[in-house]
Amino acid sequence: MRARLSWLGLCSEHSEDPQYFDDDLDHAVRAFQQERGITVDGIVGPHTFRRLEEARWQLGDRVLSYVPGHLMAGDDVTELQRRLNQLGFSAGRPDGLFGKQTDSALREFQKGVGVTADGMCGPDTFRAFDRLVRTVSGGNATHLREHLTLSQLQSGIADKVIVIDPGDTIAPELCHAIAVRVEGRLAALGTQVLLTRASRPTAVTPLPDDASRAQFANDVGADLVLSVHVDRSTSPLPNGLATFYFGDPRGGNHSPGGRVLAQGLQDALLGSTGLLDCRVHPRTWDLLRLTRMPAVRVELGYISHAGDRDRLVSAGFQDAVAEAVTAALTNFCAPRT
Numbered sequence: 001m002r003a004r005l006s007w008l009g010l011c012s013e014h015s016e017d018p019q020y021f022d023d024d025l026d027h028a029v030r031a032f033q034q035e036r037g038i039t040v041d042g043i044v045g046p047h048t049f050r051r052l053e054e055a056r057w058q059l060g061d062r063v064l065s066y067v068p069g070h071l072m073a074g075d076d077v078t079e080l081q082r083r084l085n086q087l088g089f090s091a092g093r094p095d096g097l098f099g100k101q102t103d104s105a106l107r108e109f110q111k112g113v114g115v116t117a118d119g120m121c122g123p124d125t126f127r128a129f130d131r132l133v134r135t136v137s138g139g140n141a142t143h144l145r146e147h148l149t150l151s152q153l154q155s156g157i158a159d160k161v162i163v164i165d166p167g168d169t170i171a172p173e174l175c176h177a178i179a180v181r182v183e184g185r186l187a188a189l190g191t192q193v194l195l196t197r198a199s200r201p202t203a204v205t206p207l208p209d210d211a212s213r214a215q216f217a218n219d220v221g222a223d224l225v226l227s228v229h230v231d232r233s234t235s236p237l238p239n240g241l242a243t244f245y246f247g248d249p250r251g252g253n254h255s256p257g258g259r260v261l262a263q264g265l266q267d268a269l270l271g272s273t274g275l276l277d278c279r280v281h282p283r284t285w286d287l288l289r290l291t292r293m294p295a296v297r298v299e300l301g302y303i304s305h306a307g308d309r310d311r312l313v314s315a316g317f318q319d320a321v322a323e324a325v326t327a328a329l330t331n332f333c334a335p336r337t
Contacts, residue, residue: 001025001044004052005032037249037284047286054096059083059129064121066103073097078253080121083129084109093246094253095289150257150294153223157333158190163222165196165287167229168207171303174312175228178300181322182226189330194220214290224261224329225295227287230312232304239305240276241269244297246289247282254282257294265298265328272324273317275301275308298325 002025006013011028026042033040036051044052050073057074064072064080077098084091084105089112091105103119110117113128153160166172166179176197183193196213208216217225231238245262247254262280270277278299288295300321301308311317 001029001052004056005029008032008055035250037247037282039285051284060126064098065119066098066100071097071099077102080106082253087132092292093255095246097290150260151336153257153294153333154336155333156335157186157330160223160333161192161194161221162186162329163194163196163213163217163220163225165213165225165227167227168197169229170232171230171312174230174303178318178321179228181318182228182325185322185326186329189326194222210286211290214287214295217291217293217295222291222293224293224332225287225291226265226325226329227295227297229297229299230308231299231302233302234304236304236306239302239308240278241266241273241301242278242299243269243280244283244285244288244299245280246284246291246295248284249282255288255294258288258296261294261328261332262296264332265296265325268324268328268331269298269300269321272320273300273311275311 001021002011002015002018003013005011005025005028010031011024015022015024029044029048030040030042032052032055033042033048036055038047038051054074057076059076059079061076064077066072073096075096078094078096080098081091081094081096081102084102085094087109089105089109090101092099092101106121106125107117107119110119110125110128113132115124115128164179164182166175168175176195179195183195186193194216196216197207213227214225243262243266245255245258247259259280259282266277266280269275283297285297288297301312303309303312
């Protein structure tokens with residue numbers, strides 16, 4: 001762990017006793033989590049470890065290709081997607097996952113530059129990139145395509161498929177109650193609403209992870225994804241409302257549609273709930289990263305804060321949240337004149 005973080009410039013590789021998880025390593029882990037837009041807790045769990053593994057790869061370190069069922073992932077894939085998009089080949093959102101769209105864009109690029117179009121990004125393809133990148137710069141085809149997709153979504157709320165994901169780690173029944181209220185209001189407008197989980201998970205229907213929820217949204221061809229959560233802190237002081245969309249906190253890669261939707265939801269909810277404004281932020285959590293449509297996560301306050309908790313358990317507050325979310329989604333999908 002220390003060697004990987006040292007290679008990223010986040011800590012010293014040398015320590016008085018490198019086998020121990022000391023303060024220096026803790027700070028490095030938290031800095032890495034902050035940079036990558038994942039939960040900053042200093043814990044190297046499966047998600048953080050996977051992202052550390054992805055961060056070790058740079059374009060040219062290995063041969064890249066599409067492997068169905070076991071997608072290659074890493075910073076090198078992100079850079080490949082960025083270069084393909086910059087050159088006008090539609091690799092999709094630069095999410096670091098080598099999927100079908102990246103494979104198709106790579107083959108199209110290879111065909112165009114006279115390299116064997118086998119979908120294998122190896123030495124010949126790297127050299128072709130080096131030749132072209134020196135002469136082509138500027139523009140962002142991904143953002144142009146996402147803005148086009150955004151305009152296509154603005155045809156009214158009635159014909160949309162919206163996936164609502166009730167959070168299940170903190171106050172799951174409360175999150176589900178709010179999700180159901182939103183579902184009822186959207187259904188009355190003619191929207192097809194799908195929930196990612198039932199009210200109570202059972203041994204037969206265990207809770208899906210974020211990757212499975214994202215895959216569900218992709219499989220049903222959802223137009224939008226809304227994840228509803230509340231937060232908790234060891235301190236009774238933190239409170240307020242925050243909204244998140246897919247994006248790299250360091251700048252660059254993000255979902256334009258997700259950002260617009262997140263800001264719209266934040267504004268509507270602040271006006272209806274009176275919660276503290278904790279603002280809108282880019283994050284790379286799996287549910288935001290792996291979905292192929294605008295996806296937003298809303299944190300509706302802290303169950304550990306007395307004021308937020310009193311609001312959250314109130315039926316009137318839950319109705320106000322549902323009304324605000326419905327209004328924000330309706331406005332997001334409203335035709336522009």
